[in-house]
Structures are given as C-alpha cells and as structure tokens.
Amino acid sequence: MVLVSEGGRLKTHEGRSFESDETDMFGHRKLGGIGDKVAAALKEYSPRYNNGRRIDVVSQRLGYLVRSGDPDALDSIVPMAFGNLALDLILKKQFGRLVSVHRGFYDSVPITSVTSEKKVVDVTKYYNTDRLRPIYDFDGAPLFIMTSD
C-alpha cells in the first residue's frame, strides 16, 4: 500500500498536481491527482521488477472519506471538551480566543495566533527528509505534537 499526500511532487514533473485550473475565493486551486500519477508510474515501471509483467494498481482518493469519517473516541472526547471550553469563555465574556491543546493541556490562545500568519508544518522538525519518514522521537513529547509548538 502506498499513501501519497496531496501537495506532493514527482521529481519528473513540474510543480504540484491540481484537480483543475479553477480557484476558490482565496485564489487557491484544489490539490488532487498526485495519487493517480503515482499509480500510473508504479504500473509503468513495475515490469522491471516483476519478471516483465505489469502489476495492477488501484488508486483510491481518500479526501472527504477521511475528513468526514465517523469520529473515533479521541475525535469525540476532545471536541466535547472544546465545545465546553468555548462556552466557558463566552460565560466569562472572553472573546476573540481559540480553544486549544497546548503541550498536552486544554488551553485557549488569542485567535490572532491562527489568523496572523499561514500555519505550515515544520518539515525539518517533524520529518526525516532523507528517508521520507516522520521522526519517531516521542520521548517527553506532548500527545498532539503538531499542535503543540
């Protein structure tokens, strides 16, 4: 099984893969189609490694299957706390804040912390780019690593 992330680039192709030229109101084009390209490439090169026979490749676009999938236990517990934390802020008349998990604890931060700049994943901090794998260094790290800067 091969998982391909939207926004990934093939070394043999220019730039990223998009669904179409259409842009939304933010000027963003919808990413998509990289999985089909990787699937096609796997199929094309497979005879070299499979006694001259092509392998069958099935490409499945996950997209909203994952994003709107049924919530698991954590997906239920954390938002339940977030909803109640948000209402606590309203009751205390503290507006303009965002409920969050900070270093493993529930907290809130000014909403400007997400609106002031574009949040991107710190690739060098979280990924071994030579091996194309995450850095599996969990000792002493919070549960929600990506959201705990």
Add this chain to the structure above:
Amino acid sequence: MKAPPGTSFKWMSGKQPTIAILTGGGDVPGLNPAITAITIRALREGYRVVGVRRGWAGLVDYNPEDGADNSESVQELSEAIVNRVGRTGGTFLHTSRTRPIVA
C-alpha cells in the same frame, strides 16, 4: 431539520442571548461532536443556539428582509437535532470556501 420556507427568522428573540455556530474550512471527524457539545451546554445555560449553514456563505447569502426564506442560511438548533449528528463525522451545518471579505 430546516425551518419551513417562508418562516421569518430572527437573530434576537426577546432578551434571551443567542449564540451562532458557523463551521468554515475543511471537514474533520470531530466537528459534529464539537457542535453537539457546545449546543447542549449553551441551551442548558439558557442561551438560544443558531446554526449558520454552509460556512460564511450562510451569512453572506442571508436575506434580512421580513418574511424572507433563510432556511438555506440559518437554522435553530435543539438538543434533538444535535444529538442525532454527534456520532457522525464532518459538519451537518456544511461548510464552504466562501471568503466573506471578497464576497
């Protein structure tokens, strides 16, 4: 459970404070549970809770005229409504890529 067409929607009803919930950006599995949690708690604290449909598009398309059909933009939320969606992913209020500053 949308409001019947032609039903006049009011943001404020008497002196009861109102909380509006809007979901924007991408779907996530925990979004409906979050809506469910805050709605139930807010109703029990005495608030009226309103859901804005289709993200910012619901507010941009909202028609403030008397008697206007805003069933595609806003809906009253009750415990019965949110309890039905609390175990499902995504957002039952829907979302959109509408950018209010441009729209």
